[in-house]
Amino acid sequence: xxxxxxxxxxxxxxxxxxxxxxxxxxxxxxxxxxxxxxxxxxxxxxxxxxxxxxxxxxxxxxxxxxxxxxxxxxxxxxxxxxxxxxxxxxxxxxxxxxxxxxxxxxxxxxxxxxxxxxxxxxxxxxxxxxxxxxxxxxxxxxxxxxxxxxxxxxxxxxxxxxxxxxxxxxxxxxxxxxxxxxxxxxxxxxxxxxxxxxxxxxxxxxxxxxxxxxxxxxxxxxxxxxxxxxxxxxxxxxxxxxxxxxxxxxxxxxxxxxxxxxxxxxxxxxxxxxxxxxxxxxxxxxxxxxxxxxxxxxxxxxx
Numbered sequence: 001x002x003x004x005x006x007x008x009x010x011x012x013x014x015x016x017x018x019x020x021x022x023x024x025x026x027x028x029x030x031x032x033x034x035x036x037x038x039x040x041x042x043x044x045x046x047x048x049x050x051x052x053x054x055x056x057x058x059x060x061x062x063x064x065x066x067x068x069x070x071x072x073x074x075x076x077x078x079x080x081x082x083x084x085x086x087x088x089x090x091x092x093x094x095x096x097x098x099x100x101x102x103x104x105x106x107x108x109x110x111x112x113x114x115x116x117x118x119x120x121x122x123x124x125x126x127x128x129x130x131x132x133x134x135x136x137x138x139x140x141x142x143x144x145x146x147x148x149x150x151x152x153x154x155x156x157x158x159x160x161x162x163x164x165x166x167x168x169x170x171x172x173x174x175x176x177x178x179x180x181x182x183x184x185x186x187x188x189x190x191x192x193x194x195x196x197x198x199x200x201x202x203x204x205x206x207x208x209x210x211x212x213x214x215x216x217x218x219x220x221x222x223x224x225x226x227x228x229x230x231x232x233x234x235x236x237x238x239x240x241x242x243x244x245x246x247x248x249x250x251x252x253x254x255x256x257x258x259x260x261x262x263x264x265x266x267x268x269x270x271x272x273x274x275x276x277x278x279x280x281x282x283x284x285x286x287x288x289x290x291x292x293x294x295x296x297x298x299x300x301x302x303x
Contacts, residue, residue, distance in 0.1 A: 054282060058275030062283075067276065071253075072241040077262060077270040084273075084280055086243040087258040090158065091284065093247060094237075094254060095227050097162040098169055103219055105166075106173025107208075113174075114181040115203055133171040140167040141232040148236070156236050158244075158252040164232035169222040176218025180211035213296035220292040224285045230256040255281040 061067050070083035109129070113122060144164040148154050184207050192202040208215070233239075233254050239261050240251035258277045262270035 051282075054275060054279045058272070058277075058279035061272055061276035062279060067280075071243050072258070072273075073243075075241070077265045078267045080269045082273070084255065084258060084277055086241065087253040087255045087277065088280065088284070089243060089245060090252040090254040091227060091256075091281070093245065094158055094162050094165065094252070095223055097159065097247060098165040098226055099219065099223060101162070101166045102169040102173055102222065106170045106218075106222075107177050107215065109170075109174045110177035110181060111203060111208075113178055115199070115207070129171050129174050132167060133175065135167065136231075137164075137168055137229045138231040138235070140164045141235040143167070144232070145235055156238065157248050157250070158237050159247040161232050161237040161252075161254075162247070164236060165226040165229060168229065168232075169226045172222035172225060173218055176221060177211070177215050180214030180218065181207060183214070184210045216292050216296040220289050223288060227285060228256060228281065230260060233257045234260065255284075 064083075066081065067083040067085075068088075069085055070081075071086035072082040072084075073086075075082035109125065113126060116122075117125065141164045144160055144167070145156075148160045148163065149156060154160070188206050188210065189202055192206050193199070197205075233256055237254065237257070238251045239257040240253050242253075244250050244252045246252075255277050259274050259281075262274045265271060265274075
């Protein structure tokens, strides 16, 4: 009769051994840290230089209340005065209409690709989103021009600009929302299914609220991109110095076209307005980003 004996206890590995890093790993870690910091500094220098230039040359006009309350109606290139109210209103209106059209399309497309998309149709949809992601803004503007002006015979108006911007914003929303939905743990879905909740209610009540903050971030990235686009504005929405809030009638100003209007001038009043309009556009995007972050934080699912 054999006697079973326990294996001799192995030596326990101490915490010091687990956390010990060889000298080679320490050197590689230090080298990687130096490279990452150097790349960050190289990337941040042009951004800091641009921001400093824009702020230093355009900030003084933003301190004038007329900049925020008046338009450029009757103001020539050599005359000091006027404001950017007409361009600010035009930029916000076009961005709002673009977001109203783009966000539902982008979010629903991402939900389809992540939750339902299987087979050939899903691959076709994903391929089309990839094509839209790389499409230049001028191509989107020319496509809408061919459809809106040439085919339908309609005038160039601000709504046509928003349609072109939709083509640029939808792929950004789709890809960002898709990535956020993939980050939602499957355990949450399975727990909901185990309670007998239908799939569509699980998506609406569990998946989308969990990914809400990331979806808002993607929407803001898309808005930041389209608010700075110039090609669709030049082709479909020529600049106007007066205030126009009708998206379907007349020309409407926007901050990118206001910048383009005076950028070739050599007179100082016009150049000051160019820098001030650029700084105003940066501030608008910054305010929207902060507001979006606050909304995302308030709407995020509590731990």
